[in-house]
Amino acid sequence: MAKHTHPFHMVDQSPWPLTGALSALTLTMGLIKWFHKMNPNLLMLAMFITLVTMIQWWRDIIRESTFQGNHTSIVMSGLRWGMILFIVSEILFFASFFWAFFHSSLSPSIELGSSWPPSGISPFNPFQIPLLNTAILLSSGVTITWAHHSIMENNHPQSLQALFLTIILGLYFTSLQAWEYWEAPFSIADSAYGTTFFVATGFHGLHVIIGTSFLSICFIRLMFFHFSPNHHFGFEAAAWYWHFVDVVWLFLFISIYWWGS
Amino acid sequence: MATWSHLLFQDSASPTMEQMIFFHDHTMIILTLITTLVVYMMMNTMYNSFTNRVLLEGQEIETFWTIIPALMLIFIALPSLRLLYLMDEINNPALTVKTIGHQWYWSYEYSDFSSIEFDSYMIPSSENLPSSFRLLDVDNRTILPMNTQIRMMITAGDVIHAWTVPALGMKIDAIPGRLNQSSIMINRPGLFFGQCSEICGANHSFMPIVVESVNTSSFIKWMNSMVE
Amino acid sequence: MSTSIMSNVEALSTAPFDARFPNQNQTRNCWQNFVDFYRCRKVKGDDYEPCNYFKKVYQSLCPNSWVEKWQEQIEEGKFAGKI
Numbered sequence: 001m002a003k004h005t006h007p008f009h010m011v012d013q014s015p016w017p018l019t020g021a022l023s024a025l026t027l028t029m030g031l032i033k034w035f036h037k038m039n040p041n042l043l044m045l046a047m048f049i050t051l052v053t054m055i056q057w058w059r060d061i062i063r064e065s066t067f068q069g070n071h072t073s074i075v076m077s078g079l080r081w082g083m084i085l086f087i088v089s090e091i092l093f094f095a096s097f098f099w100a101f102f103h104s105s106l107s108p109s110i111e112l113g114s115s116w117p118p119s120g121i122s123p124f125n126p127f128q129i130p131l132l133n134t135a136i137l138l139s140s141g142v143t144i145t146w147a148h149h150s151i152m153e154n155n156h157p158q159s160l161q162a163l164f165l166t167i168i169l170g171l172y173f174t175s176l177q178a179w180e181y182w183e184a185p186f187s188i189a190d191s192a193y194g195t196t197f198f199v200a201t202g203f204h205g206l207h208v209i210i211g212t213s214f215l216s217i218c219f220i221r222l223m224f225f226h227f228s229p230n231h232h233f234g235f236e237a238a239a240w241y242w243h244f245v246d247v248v249w250l251f252l253f254i255s256i257y258w259w260g261s
Numbered sequence: 262m263a264t265w266s267h268l269l270f271q272d273s274a275s276p277t278m279e280q281m282i283f284f285h286d287h288t289m290i291i292l293t294l295i296t297t298l299v300v301y302m303m304m305n306t307m308y309n310s311f312t313n314r315v316l317l318e319g320q321e322i323e324t325f326w327t328i329i330p331a332l333m334l335i336f337i338a339l340p341s342l343r344l345l346y347l348m349d350e351i352n353n354p355a356l357t358v359k360t361i362g363h364q365w366y367w368s369y370e371y372s373d374f375s376s377i378e379f380d381s382y383m384i385p386s387s388e389n390l391p392s393s394f395r396l397l398d399v400d401n402r403t404i405l406p407m408n409t410q411i412r413m414m415i416t417a418g419d420v421i422h423a424w425t426v427p428a429l430g431m432k433i434d435a436i437p438g439r440l441n442q443s444s445i446m447i448n449r450p451g452l453f454f455g456q457c458s459e460i461c462g463a464n465h466s467f468m469p470i471v472v473e474s475v476n477t478s479s480f481i482k483w484m485n486s487m488v489e
Numbered sequence: 490m491s492t493s494i495m496s497n498v499e500a501l502s503t504a505p506f507d508a509r510f511p512n513q514n515q516t517r518n519c520w521q522n523f524v525d526f527y528r529c530r531k532v533k534g535d536d537y538e539p540c541n542y543f544k545k546v547y548q549s550l551c552p553n554s555w556v557e558k559w560q561e562q563i564e565e566g567k568f569a570g571k572i
Contacts, residue, residue, distance in 0.1 A: 110520040111438070113569030120569075351511070355501040357549040372548045373503045412503065414515060416552055440550070442515040477501070 007074040011064065016057035023049040058217075062234075066226045076233050083237045087244050090207070094248050097200040098255065104192040105260055112191060117261060121193045122185050126257040129180050133173050134253050137246045140169035144215075144239050151222075154229045163219050166242070170212035177205050197256060204248055211245045214238040262397060262454040263427070271428045274447050274474065277348055278430035284344050288337055295333065352444055354412035358405065362415075362422030362435035362457070365464035369403055377487045383467050396466070397454045402473040406480035407447045415441045422465075423458035426472055432458055447474040504546040519551040520570070523559060527572045 004010065023046055030043030065071040071079075105116045112118035124130060147162035181198075188198040218238045221227065227235055263271060273279040359370040363380075371377040384398045405411060415424045417435035425432040433443050447453075455470040475483070510518040526543035533540060547556065562568040 110516060111569060113571060114517070114520065115571065118569065119571065351506055353506055354503055357503040359550075359552055361552055361554070370553055372553070373501075376548075376553065378553065406501070409501065414550060414552075418554065438516070439514060440516045440519055440552070441513050443513070481501075 007072040008078075009064070009070045009072070009075045014057070014060065016053050016060070019049060019053045020057070023053050062221070062226065066221075071231075071233070076231070079233055079237070083240060087240060090244065091248075094200070094203070094251075097196070097203065098251065101196040101200060101256060101260070104196055112193075116193070118191045118193050121190060123193075123261040124180065124184070124257065126253065126261055129176055130253055130257045133176055134249065136169050136173045136176070137249050140166045140173075141243060141246050143169065144242055148235065148239055151227055151232055151235060152229050156222075156225075159227075160219070160222055163215065163222060167212060167215050167219060170208060170215065170242075174205065174208055174212065177201070177208075193260075197260075200252060200256060204245070204252055207245050207248070211238070211242045214241060262394060262452070271453075273430070274428040274449055274451060274453055275430060275445055276448060277446070278428060280344050280347065281430050284340050287340055291333060291337060352410050354410045354444060356406065356409055357412045357414060358403070359414040359416070360403070360424055360435070362417035362419075362424065362461070362468075364419050364462050365457075365468040367403075367422075367424070367457075367468060367470060368418075369401075371484065371487075374484070375488050377484060379487070381470070383469055394454065397456070397469045397471070399469060399471045402452070402471040404473050404475060404480060404483050405445075405447060406477045407450055407474045409446070409477065411445045411447075413443045413445055415443065420461045421459050422461045422468070424455070424470060425458040426453050426455035426470060428453040428455075429472070431455075434459060447472070450474050450476065504549040515550065519547060519555070522547040523551060523556065524570045524572065527563070531572055 026042065026046035026049055030040070030046040033042045034040045104112075108114050108116045108118065117123050143162050143166040147159050147166060150156075150159035150162055186194050186197075188194045215238050218235045221234065226232075270278075270282055270285065273282055356371075357373055359372065361368045361370070366380050366382045368378065368380045379401045381399045381401045381403065383396065384393060384400060386395055389395055389398070413424070413431075413433070415433045415435045416439060417437045419437060421437070422435040423432055424435055429445055429447065431443060431445065433441050435441070451474055453472040453474065455472075457465055457468045457470075459465075461468075504522075507518055509521075522543045526540060526547060529537065529540035529543055559568060563572070
């Protein structure tokens with residue numbers, strides 16, 4: 001490690017940015033091959049390369065921070081800003097799908113029968129599974145806050161318990177949504193309703209799975225005592241992401257499930 | 262219709278187009294004055310050897326040459342807005358004519374009384390008489406009564422087209438699934454030509470529009486003859 | 490039909506201005522009058538004369554191809570509007 005008189009972390013040479021860029025290329029080419037040649041092999045390879053890049057890159061960050069102690073408070077501040085800006089970009093990503101939904105639903109075209117839901121669509125009853133899912137995510141918000149406080153109070157057994165509960169709730173949400181998707185009377189191809197519904201809730205579901213994975217990694221790290229009561233940014237980042245996912249669900253529930261029925 | 266050296270607008274055939282020509286002339290005077298003034302000032306600056314190396318600012322002149330252009334713009338804006346709102350005045354049409362753009366012809370429907378429908382194809386150059394207007398003449402012209410408020414409803418059957426008649430100051434997009442409305446009042450008899458104004462495929466340049474404006478009794482006679 | 494439609498100028502009349510649809514896009518105007526005619530007929534019966542106001546308006550405004558397509562859809566039970 002070079003000596004320097006500034007608090008920033010000058011990282012060592014790493015191949016993961018290059019493999020990450022190559023994995024992005026392979027992903028796009030793989031999608032094209034899948035769409036046009038009906039062959040998913042390149043895409044499967046691309047997903048594998050992407051996954052392995054992520055694992056190794058983040059593993060290296062853990063090694064540099066938790067084990068080698070390179071993350072000063074300034075470095076952590078930079079990471080905080082980075083996570084915040086990333087989540088802001090995700091919010092804008094979802095904003096586009098909400099815009100599409102409101103564009104189609106506020107003034108339904110004559111081809112839909114000038115009504116929303118369009119003629120022939122039977123939407124889900126918002127007060128059955130969707131309401132349960134709302135309760136699940138809100139509760140998971142409580143449990144993750146409990147876990148955070150437990151970490152800050154150096155209560156290891158409770159922090160494990162609370163984080164474990166959060167993950168279980170996340171998995172429960174995902175399985176309920178998957179069942180709803182399977183049982184749905186309409187598909188993504190059924191008018192603007194199907195499109196806006198499945199694209200918005202689908203991307204949300206994907207983000208829940210990402211959030212659950214992030215929390216699971218935190219759980220494993222927590223088991224191995226990586227977090228200290230006042231330095232646990234990995235956990236905080238996961239918690240912020242999880243709250244974001246919860247808030248997006250609340251907007252989805254109110255606009256698409258409830259108002260949109 | 263436009264001939265080969267025709268630079269400016271065609272003679273107007275509707276009050277709206279007449280107003281547009283007046284507005285164009287008014288704005289053109291202002292533009293000419295401004296351009297002359299600016300060129301004169303540029304020439305003066307170029308052929309001038311006086312120098313004032315301590316000139317930093319001049320609040321009064323700067324205020325002046327900001328306010329005056331703003332005033333000139335208002336002189337253009339007011340007539341412009343007047344004409345814009347004039348075009349959107351509520352009127353009670355006496356006739357509704359529908360036109361549907363296809364690849365590559367227009368079809369017209371007069372459905373107020375009984376259903377009159379016909380297609381209007383360009384006359385191919387090979388079938389042109391020496392007296393025909395090349396690429397502008399059609400087999401069935403759009404007959405419209407003069408001095409009558411007419412509601413034009415424009416749409417398309419396949420891709421986007423646009424229904425244009427410069428002499429009437431009209432250019433309206435013909436969009437599949439959408440019904441666009443425009444109002445015309447033709448104030449003289451005659452033939453008025455236009456061409457499709459939205460790229461629509463191979464024969465986009467070969468689907469013209471010909472409006473034939475006739476007096477009301479002739480129009481009614483024509484309608485009666487079309488019904489049989 | 491060999492009888493003339495009308496014999497004098499005063500007989501020219503068409504769908505009046507509808508303040509519900511003041512702008513250029515008249516798609517909804519056409520559709521609404523079409524749907525209102527069928528709803529009127531359903532509620533008031535086939536012989537109720539005032540329903541024909543809606544019929545006159547939609548015939549004036551709507552492209553014939555749209556009307557044919559919608560009538561076919563009504564017969565097949567596929568029409569999107571509620572009648």
